[in-house]
Amino acid sequence: MSSYKFECLNVSISPEGVARVEISRPEALNAFNTQTWTEIGQCFTRFKSDGDVRSVVLSASGRMFTAGLDLKEAMTGPLSKPRDPDADVARKGYYHRLFILGFQEAISAVELCDKPVVVVVQGGCLGIGVDLISACDVRIATEDAYFMVKEVDIGMAADIGTLQRLPKIVGNDSWVREVCYTARKVPAKEARFVGLVSSVHATTADAMRAAVDIAGTIAAKSPVAIVSTKHLLNYSRDHSVREGLEYTALWNTLAHNSHDMATAIVSSLRKQPAHFPKL
Numbered sequence: 245m246s247s248y249k250f251e252c253l254n255v256s257i258s259p260e261g262v263a264r265v266e267i268s269r270p271e272a273l274n275a276f277n278t279q280t281w282t283e284i285g286q287c288f289t290r291f292k293s294d295g296d297v298r299s300v301v302l303s304a305s306g307r308m309f310t311a312g313l314d315l316k317e318a319m320t321g322p323l324s325k326p327r328d329p330d331a332d333v334a335r336k337g338y339y340h341r342l343f344i345l346g347f348q349e350a351i352s353a354v355e356l357c358d359k360p361v362v363v364v365v366q367g368g369c370l371g372i373g374v375d376l377i378s379a380c381d382v383r384i385a386t387e388d389a390y391f392m393v394k395e396v397d398i399g400m401a402a403d404i405g406t407l408q409r410l411p412k413i414v415g416n417d418s419w420v421r422e423v424c425y426t427a428r429k430v431p432a433k434e435a436r437f438v439g440l441v442s443s444v445h446a447t448t449a450d451a452m453r454a455a456v457d458i459a460g461t462i463a464a465k466s467p468v469a470i471v472s473t474k475h476l477l478n479y480s481r482d483h484s485v486r487e488g489l490e491y492t493a494l495w496n497t498l499a500h501n502s503h504d505m506a507t508a509i510v511s512s513l514r515k516q517p518a519h520f521p522k523l
């Protein structure tokens with residue numbers, strides 16, 4: 245079984261293939277410093293090619309999912325310090341853009357890892373937190389959870405995925421624009437109503453149990469079927485229906501030839517559970 249060691253993340257993988265990733269900077273309310281988002285990118289990039297991982301539960305420690313970007317680091321770290329303070333605006337801007345792209349890539353690794361990610365949100369989920377959960381597959385919240393697209397309150401437009409992914413998740417343009425322009429607090433009940441989260445639970449322990457249950461169900465299925473489904477859902481979201489269908493036909497020309505289909509069909513006819521080898 246693979247082992248993952250990080251500074252800001254606790255990672256474990258069950259024998260069934262459910263990886264658990266806990267963001268762990270509770271003293272700073274899990275604010276995202278460079279180390280945290282870099283490790284998220286590294287971890288989920290590794291999951292993509294780790295056959296031991298079939299599904300993922302992402303959570304965060306303490307009373308809040310995340311207070312957003314680490315504002316203390318933002319005032320003193322790479323965001324505030326150009327590598328050459330005397331360089332002109334184009335030269336400074338070039339490297340600033342690369343920084344933002346690197347940050348985007350790290351969060352997009354969650355979407356691109358092919359294994360479904362179930363995220364549990366308790367307490368606040370601010371700024372980069374909304375970017376992150378928008379890149380996940382299934383969102384579960386506690387009753388005390390709330391969401392804020394907080395970027396306008398720190399003088400910027402959200403730039404790590406919220407403005408691209410949230411409208412496609414929620415499908416209510418007026419609501420999305422309202423919460424992105426006002427940075428208002430969206431309580432869990434409202435998040436459930438608009439479809440940002442799929443269920444709301446009384447406590448973090450209840451939400452974690454529900455998430456592990458969903459991830460366990462996914463992990464027991466054919467990994468070929470599961471990675472194909474995630475990959476094709478994401479592709480189809482970003483393309484026309486015709487393009488999605490064409491690509492799906494091509495993809496499944498390979499995937500239909502796994503042993504998993506025969507195993508699944510025979511097990512289903514015999515009313516017996518099936519076991520599928522790892523990818």
Ligand SMILES: CC/C=C\C=C\CC(=O)SCCNC(=O)CCNC(=O)[C@H](O)C(C)(C)COP(=O)(O)OP(=O)(O)OC[C@H]1O[C@@H](n2cnc3c(N)ncnc32)[C@H](O)[C@@H]1OP(=O)(O)O
Pocket residue numbers: 271272273275311312313314315316317344347368370371372373394395397398403404
């Ligand atoms: C290239 C750019 C990429 C990404 C950009 C993302 C943008 C964003 O994420 S925008 C959102 C930024 N975050 C915020 O504006 C939230 C700031 N924090 C707060 O408003 C409050 O802390 C709170 C979240 C409402 C919680 O309040 P409270 O319950 O009263 O706790 P505190 O005592 O304030 O905080 C406890 C402890 O955590 C530290 N902390 C809180 N937030 C951050 C943060 N964002 N960055 C760094 N540290 C944070 C706070 O300083 C306290 O630590 P002490 O050591 O006790 O001071």
